[in-house]
Amino acid sequence: xxxxxxxxxxxxxxxxxxxxxxxxxxxxxxxxxxxxxxxxxxxxxxxxxxxxxxxxxxxxxxxxxxxxxxxxxxxxxxxxxxxxxxxxxxxxxxxxxxxxxxxxxxxxxxxxxxxxxxxxxxxxxxxxxxxxxxxxxxxxxxxxxxxxxxxxxxxxxxxxxxxxx
Amino acid sequence: xxxxxxxxxxxxxxxxxxxxxxxxxxxxxxxxxxxxxxxxxxxxxxxxxxxxxxxxxxxxxxxxxxxxxxxxxxxxxxxxxxxxxxxxxxxxxxxxxxxxxxxxxxxxxxxxxxxxxxxxxxxxxxxx
Numbered sequence: 086x087x088x089x090x091x092x093x094x095x096x097x098x099x100x101x102x103x104x105x106x107x108x109x110x111x112x113x114x115x116x117x118x119x120x121x122x123x124x125x126x127x128x129x130x131x132x133x134x135x136x137x138x139x140x141x142x143x144x145x146x147x148x149x150x151x152x153x154x155x156x157x158x159x160x161x162x163x164x165x166x167x168x169x170x171x172x173x174x175x176x177x178x179x180x181x182x183x184x185x186x187x188x189x190x191x192x193x194x195x196x197x198x199x200x201x202x203x204x205x206x207x208x209x210x211x212x213x214x215x216x217x218x219x220x221x222x223x224x225x226x227x228x229x230x231x232x233x234x235x236x237x238x239x240x241x242x243x244x245x246x247x248x249x250x
Numbered sequence: 251x252x253x254x255x256x257x258x259x260x261x262x263x264x265x266x267x268x269x270x271x272x273x274x275x276x277x278x279x280x281x282x283x284x285x286x287x288x289x290x291x292x293x294x295x296x297x298x299x300x301x302x303x304x305x306x307x308x309x310x311x312x313x314x315x316x317x318x319x320x321x322x323x324x325x326x327x328x329x330x331x332x333x334x335x336x337x338x339x340x341x342x343x344x345x346x347x348x349x350x351x352x353x354x355x356x357x358x359x360x361x362x363x364x365x366x367x368x369x370x371x372x373x374x375x376x377x378x
Contacts, residue, residue, distance in 0.1 A: 122267055126365055227279065231365050234274040238267070 087182040089137075089163025094208060098166075099139055102211040105243060108136060108143055115242050116146040123216060123235050124148045127228065131193060131217035134239060135162040135200075142212070149217075150193065159187050161217075165200030166210040171229055171236075174198040176221035197222040199229075201236035205243060214239050256283040257303035257376035262293040263338065264308065271365050272372070281369060282376045290314040297327040304334040304375035306368070309342070309350075316346075319353045334375040338363075 092098065102108070116134050124132035131149035135142045142162050143154040157163050164182065165172035177183040177196050188195050200215035214236045259282045263269050266288065273284035282304070287293040290310065297305075297318065305322065309315035315337065325331045336357035337350055350358060357371055 118267065227366055227369060230275045230278045234271050
């Protein structure tokens with residue numbers, strides 16, 4: 086397994102994430118409806134709004150997963166935040182970075198991953214909107230455009246202060 | 251190289267997340283310039299003030315959607331009377347279906363459906 090690399094700007098990235106005051110806050114309907122929409126649109130069993138903290142990824146919104154966080158090192162989203170573009174793994178068993186990942190060879194047995202990075206400021210990617218399936222899938226240009234659009238809507242929400250907070 | 255302007259489609263649907271997603275993806279994929287209306291009232295205003303190449307209309311409750319289509323077909327809007335129209339519905343009885351078909355509605359889509367399916371229909375509507 087390739088451990089999720091730490092980007093050079095991680096201190097700034099973490100500062101931007103923490104400035105949002107969103108980590109470990111309760112679920113919010115404005116995010117949950119976007120994640121539910123994504124899960125429904127793509128017919129995936131798992132959809133997440135994942136925020137990559139220093140040592141963990143924490144889920145602000147989740148469908149299909151019990152855990153509220155996992156370690157950063159084995160996380161797929163830790164890889165996805167390294168680039169501007171969506172990280173697409175159509176079959177994890179065919180990708181040397183993930184073929185022996187504990188979340189591939191064990192629960193939830195990830196076989197497909199698509200993670201669109203959430204960029205809160207230029208170059209500062211704090212997490213992802215991601216889709217996970219337990220079977221390999223194809224993902225075409227229209228799917229990528231739909232996922233990117235939903236990611237943009239999540240980013241808009243992240244930039245707005247929560248009305249109840 | 252000359253770039254053709256995108257065709258204009260009016261999407262009428264009460265669900266903002268659905269509308270915004272369709273509009274943004276259609277723009278990104280260069281399928282159409284999708285304008286949004288959250289209600290039949292807003293749709294009427296837009297149809298009277300702007301020309302559109304296609305219309306995708308949620309029929310909602312009552313007969314106001316039917317009146318909008320009648321308005322288009324009788325040249326009562328700024329668009330061509332032969333405007334390409336698709337309607338969407340939570341449910342639709344046979345009598346209503348027949349009325350829309352008589353007014354040359356090209357597609358009747360029952361909810362729920364995927365954004366991807368809608369984009370295929372958008373592409374079809376603006377392809378003429």
